Amino acid sequence: MSPISPATPAIVGTEWTRPILPKVANPSVGSDLEGIAASGSPQTYARFGDVLTDLIRQTDQAQRVSGETTGALLAGQNVPVHQAMIAGEEASVSFQLMLEVRNRLLEGYQELMRMQV
Amino acid sequence: MTEALFGGINYVAAKKGLDACVERQRASAANIANLETPGYRRVHVPREFQQSLREAVRRQDPASLAGLRPGVAVDGSAVARTPDGNTVNLTDELMALQENGVEHSLHVQLINGRMSRLRAAISGRMS
Amino acid sequence: MNLIPGATSATQGLQAEQLRMEVISQNIANARTTRTSSGGPYQRQAVRFSEALGEALSGVDATRGDRQAMPRLEILPDTRPPVRVHQPGHPDADGEGFVSYPAISVHEEMADLVSASRTYEANLAVIRNGRALAQQALSIGRRA
Secondary structure (H helix, E strand, O other), X not given: OOOOOOOOXXXXXXXXXXXXXXXXXXXXXXXXXXXXXXXXXXXEEOOHXXXXXXXXXXXXXXXXXXXXXXXXXXXXXXXXXXXXXXHHHHHHHHHHHHHHHHHHHHHHHHHHXXXXX | OHHHHHXXXXXXXXXXXXXXXXXXXXXXXXXXXXXXXXXXXXEEOOHHHHHHHHHHHHOOOHHHHOOOOOOOEEOOOOXXXXXXXXXXXXXXXXXXXXXXHHHHHHHHHHHHHHHHHHHHHHHXXXX | OOOXXXXXXXXXXXXXXXXXXXXXXXXXXXXXXXXXXXXXXXXXXXXXXXXXXXHHHHOOOHHHOOXXXXXXXXXEEOOOOOEXXXXXXXXXXXXXXXXXXXXXXXXXXXXXXXXXXXXXXXHHHHHHHHHHHHHHHHOOOOOO
């Protein structure tokens, strides 16, 4: 089997969709799972690579928003403290997600490379 | 993908709720500072904001929250407490201050809870 | 930086009440002053809050920063005439043996003082609360 280059993962051409979790029986209670499931229609990606690219782009945007908000706060503009704090946290969590995805992908690739052909 | 992380109705509502808490604090501050200003009419965050927020949560509709912005406006229904037309009632204002503090705390807890659960989900480890 | 919401208004309120308390204290201290450097008995000073500024209030808008109605205090000389007491032996007695005392009722001043203190405390409570809100907001995302 030919070596797999990192640019074209083995799962090419698969539609990558977000899992749809079953709706909670009592919607007024609300849960995190429901939050993830109910936010809009599932986004589809043609290539797995697009998932990563999108994630990186969104993380970068979150970091930028956080930087701007904090900068505005420090510059004395009328930014409520909580907005700066929340923006920072969202950027951090996005980054953590991106990092974790990257780590798992790397692990997966390395495991793949270790496989006897 | 980040809409999945931060697009849930409770989380978005908590963020809007926090914005409103800060505005309510400023309204109470203005009212108490002008406790004895003749002709001063008390200000507040209109009830419509709270109603719209609750409605959006009931309908599980985060999108409708995006445009909602809490503002401070004159309270048209307040009655004059003194002959000069001042409509501020100190007890009411102080009570509103206390309730606002608790509501603020609630929203912060909701947001913190969300963040820690997300981190736990991402890392596969609690805390 | 306006990290504490409402601090601008509350500070104005505190300043106004503090000024009011100073004026009241001065009135109380001079309640029996029959002769001042300008001659004549001490004249009571009254404080008056200025009228609310109509436009500034209705234009209170979150997006325009901390633009809120500010309480304004004026200090005016009281118009009440001095109280004349018959005390012929007093060094400041006039030709008919009457001494003019300032028209100050200590009870009235004390009542005003209590009211001013109460309002002062209320403004302090606003700042204390605002600070608690800010610190709570700062704890977002803090991990033990």
